[in-house]
Amino acid sequence: MIGLVVVSHSRALAEAAVALAAEMSPDDGPALEVAAGLDEQTTGTDAVAIAEALGRADDASGGAGVLVLVDLGSAVLSAEMALEMVDPDVAARVVISPAPLVEGLIAATVAAGTGADLPTCATEAGRGLDAKASHLGDAPGATAPPTEEVDEPGDWDAVEVSVTGEHGLHARPASRLVSTAATAAPDTRVRVRNVTTGTGPVDALSLSGVATLGARQGHVLRVEASGERAEEVLGQIERLAATAFGDEPGPAQPLADAAAPAPSVSEEPGVAGSGLEAAMGPAVLDQTVPEPDDLVAGTEQEEQDRLDRAVGQALEALDQLCARARRHLGDGQAEVFEAHAALLRDPELLGDVGRRISAGEAAPLAWQQAVHEIAARFEALPDAYLQERAQDVRSVGERVMRVLLEVAEPEALGEGVLVVDELDPALAISLDAGAIQGVVTRHGGALGHGVLIARARGVPVLTGAGARADVEAGTLIAFDARAGRLEIDPAPEVQTAFSQMLERRAAERQQALADTHLPVVTRDGVRVTVKANVSSVAVARLGAGLGAEGSGLVRTEAVFAQWHRAPTVDQQVEVYSAIADAFDPHAVTIRTWDVGGDKPLDFIPIEEEANPFLGVRGIRAFRQDPALLLDQLEALCRVARSHRINVLFPMVTSLDDVDWARARLQEAARRIGLSAPPHQLGVGIMVEVPAVAVRLARLAQGLDVISIGSNDLSQYTLAAERGNPNVATWSDGLDPSVLQLIRLICDRAPEGVVVSLCGELASDPEVAGLLVGLGVRELSASPSAVPTIKARLRAVSLRELQDLAASAVTARDAAAVRDLLTLHIQG
Amino acid sequence: MADLTAFQSWIAACSESITTHADDLTELDRAIGDADHGSNMRRGLSACAALADQEDFSSIDAYLKKVGMTLVSTVGGASGPLYGTFFLRLAGPLAASEDVGSREFGQALRAGVEGIVARGKAEAGDKTMYDAFSPALEAFESAAGSGAGLAEALQAAADAAAQGRDATEPMVARKGRASYLGERSAGHQDPGATSATLLIEAAAKTLA
Incomplete structure (x- = not known):
């Protein structure tokens, strides 16, 4: 197996890159040597240290060859210089790759792990950019994606598998697919196509090829194999796919924000607000949930079904909110909803409700009591973090209760100007800006986190309206946050003036948006x-x-x-x-x-x-x-x-x-x-x-x-x-x-x-x-x-x-x- | 003529001059690079200057090779392999000399400058140290060819290097970090050409 050497200005960078690459390779992956930085802190490259790393990697490779991944500038010069310092026989077995460091290293590590030879690994490293280039399409600097088409005739067995992992077939699951396919190589060939997008087929041994399939969650892949062990390897891949390619769905990374795509506010109606800082429309009120007293319980089965349906619906709503928050606001915000969904799957909570229903309670009351009890238990804990969870429990409790009692959820209220006591972050993220033209809050200042989020989305918000905002649902409300002006049930001439002002602002904003990058x-x-x-x-x-x-x-x-x-x-x-x-x-x-x-x-x-x-x-x-x-x-x-x-x-x-x-x-x-x-x-x-x-x-x-x-x-x-x-x-x-x-x-x-x-x-x-x-x-x-x-x-x-x-x-x-x-x- | 002691004085003078100008070099590098040239060179040449006290050298070429390797391991940036190669190659033609004259130093300087070209693949006008080294070599060879001694030829080389350095200012960088700046690199003197000039100027003062 070939060895790899990482040459970088920064030791921390090289070590992190190696750690990332090591995640891709099975336990017995290639030797990964580092020659980076003058010491732990000082940036720079050192040809002598590189020559030593080449020696170590060459020893470990048993003469199979060494691929060198470099970052830039002096890393290239020093690596070339190191080649002149080592034994010419060793130098003849070394290739310095022009590939981008991280992408190249990962592609080469996976290829090397499958036993590929030096030229193949070098090619794989060089194609490390393809997946990004293909993904970003016409982005400046992106090269055309040379998807490796492996369309050759022959006897091919095939299976179809679904991509279930929440981040699709991203680097780690893709590398597991490559490793699995490699177990049957070279006598059995495996290729993959993405049936959903019509891309491929690509060689399953090529990480960069697999990455260009753009397989997202929900896509279907057709995996084909030809050769003696075709059936066996397809079975292995099916089993691998059943575990989301070894990437069982888990909670989102708290920092996934950093990797999330830029929020594309214009793509989806209802995501971006008008940006006009003013709005006019019928008042939409956040309905409060009534106390679930005086309910007649049905049979135990009926009540349990009712509860299951409500929990199911609430979960579905949370899933949608979560996906939407992730798309437009990043995973950090999506986590709020994920934490709530996790609570709805909590067997302890559900078990407690079930027992109360068995004891003859109606589902809403059973639910309310169980939620109160768990919230109280959280509150009694000494850890501040766990105490905080009580609030989440109540919030989730209310969501299910709304379904049980058929009270509309705040994010699905209808069209107009929303009137709330306070605008919390969860609602600020989730409200449909296509339907809700603006928000008036009774309490709270203009700088609450929820208000900041809504503003950033371009949703007009007027804060601290107090008792003036105590209106009946459907009452016409007009407000201008810039002037701090609120009109309840305005006279026709005021309405006309407001409409004209909104039109003026909309026209001005459109022009302003056109020139905004100047x-x-x-x-x-x-x-x-x-x-x-x-x-x-x-x-x-x-x-x-x-x-x-x-x-x-x-x-x-x-x-x-x-x-x-x-x-x-x-x-x-x-x-x-x-x-x-x-x-x-x-x-x-x-x-x-x-x-x-x-x-x-x-x-x-x-x-x-x-x-x-x-x-x-x-x-x-x-x-x-x-x-x-x-x-x-x-x-x-x-x-x-x-x-x-x-x-x-x-x-x-x-x-x-x-x-x-x-x-x-x-x-x-x-x-x-x-x-x-x-x-x-x-x-x-x-x-x-x-x-x-x-x-x-x-x-x-x-x-x-x-x-x-x-x-x-x-x-x-x-x-x-x-x-x-x-x-x-x-x-x-x-x-x-x-x-x-x-x-x-x-x-x-x-x-x-x-x-x-x-x-x-x-x-x-x-x-x-x-x-x-x-x-x-x-x-x-x-x-x-x-x-x-x-x-x-x-x-x-x-x-x-x-x-x-x-x-x-x-x-x-x-x-x-x-x-x-x-x-x-x-x- | 210059003996081992003279070469050691040269390196000491280089270190002193680079240390004096380290902030200027870093400032130049800040404009078009990554603001580390001064500190990198100071670190490298201080290590080289200390060699004379740490070790007894048997010959000029052994000393210059050690200087080259020390630069390779301590400078860190692209100047490390470039100047390292310069001194390693400079050592070659001086292998048999105990006292170097203008003819031998001319051969050594040519080998050193060619080493820089081979390593960095730079051409004249790319806004690199080569833009100082190249006219310096030319001036040295022309002076030595018409009979000048080592001191006189080195002075001609230092003057030519300084002119070459000044000429880098309007150039657009085509190599190294500065090349990322494209047209914006014009209007700044190249830090590499500046440090190269300091080294040759130090040679003119010490190798005679």
């Missing part, structure tokens, strides 16, 4: 950068697709909001890299954990406080124990080595905070063997505390970026909590005092420090221009607002925006500023 230059030639605020990998891709030039704020606490345990450094590196990749080549600003206030994270406990917004939040939460912050900073240092990112510290108040944060960054850099944080890693602070604004010249000295958090800056300046609708009149971010502070910040920022604004103010297209007039040159907005903001800014000159800003800072109050904005837009 940069913003004002009419008098001033460049403004418009970025997107990001709360998940999926939202990052959405933002990039909508023309955002990077992200000015990645809310890491939102990215990991669903997590019950702190993500590891590796997991964070994967997620942050995926987010940075989404915006490549633009830079991404990642904020460290901003916990406390209204943002709880399971894995960062914060003690309850009388005034959480004035308490331990942001970096204050890590002063006692910086362990989790250090992990995060380590991840950011690692990501910064290959991506353009900035780190942003939230809730900085004093110079001591800045020094402390920088010292922690330094400490994190040392953990990965660096003497200082990577120079590419920009460092910044949030400016959200007025104290920082006032002393900015001192506090921002030596930083790369500052980011104005206008939401918190408003609430701290105006002493009015942003999520509390009772003080909403005092917490308006357009108050001239806040605008003056923003101007002060722009004026006082030290030379060379980029001033960005990432609060909700930046997401309002009518306010964005005012901010530019105040001196802000970088805005980070909700992704769906990016196209409109860019279009608006292109149409104006800095000169007029400065005039507007000059009037706004001296206006009487926020309402007067709004009037000025309206005048400016109409004028």
